[in-house]
C-alpha cells in the first residue's frame with residue numbers, strides 16, 4: 001500500500017503524467033524535456049526528481065548529460081507465481097500501468113509526441129552525419145572479409161534457437177549486434193566509450209522500434225553490472241583495439257551467470273598493416289590457442305572455433321581477412337536473476 005500510494009502521489013499531476021508518457025517512449029535529457037514540455041528547466045528538474053524518488057523513473061549520467069527513462073517493466077521471472085509483484089517492483093508495474101492508461105489521442109499528449117518526434121529526428125540526423133563521416137573507412141575494412149550478413153548469420157547459427165534473459169554487447173558501436181540478436185534476448189544492453197557511437201546506436205534502436213535494448217556509456221574494463229547478472233556477452237570486432245584483451249575477458253566473465261556464454265567475433269591472425277597504422281588496431285588478429293587460453297583462464301569451456309574464410313579473387317589487390325567466432329560457456333546451468341537495469 002505504502003509504495004503504491006507514494007507512487008500515485010508522485011504521478012498524480014498533469015506534467016508528471018506527461019513526463020511518464022514521454023519517458024516510456026525513449027531516453028531523454030532535461031533539455032529535451034524542457035523543449036518538449038515548454039516549461040522551465042528548474043520546473044522540469046523538480047518534477048523529474050519527484051518521479052525518480054518514487055521509483056517511477058530512472059536516471060543515468062553519460063558524460064556531461066543526464067538521461068531519464070521510465071523504470072523497466074517487471075520481467076516475467078520477477079513476478080511470483082500468483083502474479084504478484086514485490087514492493088520493489090510495485091513502482092515499475094505502476095509506471096507502466098499508468099502509461100497504458102494515458103489517452104494517446106489527448107491534444108496535449110499528441111503535441112508532446114509531435115515534439116518528441118522532432119527531438120528524435122534531430123538526434124538521428126547528428127548520428128547519421130557522424131556515421132557518414134566514417135562510413136568510407138569502415139567500408140574499406142568491411143570489404144576485406146565476407147559480408148556482415150554472413151558473419152551475423154554464423155553468429156545466430158552458433159547460438160541455435162536458445163533464448164537468453166539478458167545480453168550484454170561489449171563495445172557495441174552502432175548497436176548492430178543488439179539488433180541482429182533481438183529475438184534471442186529479453187533485455188539487451190550495449191556499452192561503449194564513444195558518445196558518437198552511442199548516439200548512432202540509440203538512433204538505430206529507435207528507428208527500428210526496438211524496445212528490449214538500450215545502450216550505456218561504460219568502460220569494458222569496469223562494467224557497471226553486478227557479478228553473475230548476464231546470460232550472454234557478445235564482443236564483436238572489439239578485442240583487436242584493446243591493450244589488454246585478456247583483462248577485458250576477465251571482466252566479461254565476472255558478470256556472466258553460471259551457465260552463461262561469451263561469444264567473441266574477431267579476425268584470425270593477419271598482416272594487413274594499414275589496420276594498425278590507419279585504424280588503431282592494436283592486434284593483427286588472434287589465434288585460436290590464445291583466445292581459447294584466455295577463456296579457459298576465466299573458467300569457461302570453449303567450443304571448437306568457427307572460421308569464416310573469404311574467397312580471394314585474382315582481382316583483389318588486398319589480402320583478405322578470416323573472421324573467427326569463439327564461444328565459451330560457464331559450466332553450471334543458467335539461473336535467472338535480476339534485470340541488468342536494477343543491477344546497475
Ligand SMILES: C[S@@+](CC[C@H](N)C(=O)[O-])C[C@H]1O[C@@H](n2cnc3c(N)ncnc32)[C@H](O)[C@@H]1O
Pocket residue numbers: 170171172173174175176177191192193194197218219220221235236237238241
Ligand atoms: C570496431 S567498433 C565495433 C563496434 C561493434 N561491436 C560492431 O562490430 O559493429 C569497436 C568499438 O569498441 C569501442 N571501445 C573501444 N574501447 C572500449 C572500451 N575500453 N570500453 C568500451 N568500448 C570500447 C569503440 O568505441 C567502438 O565503438
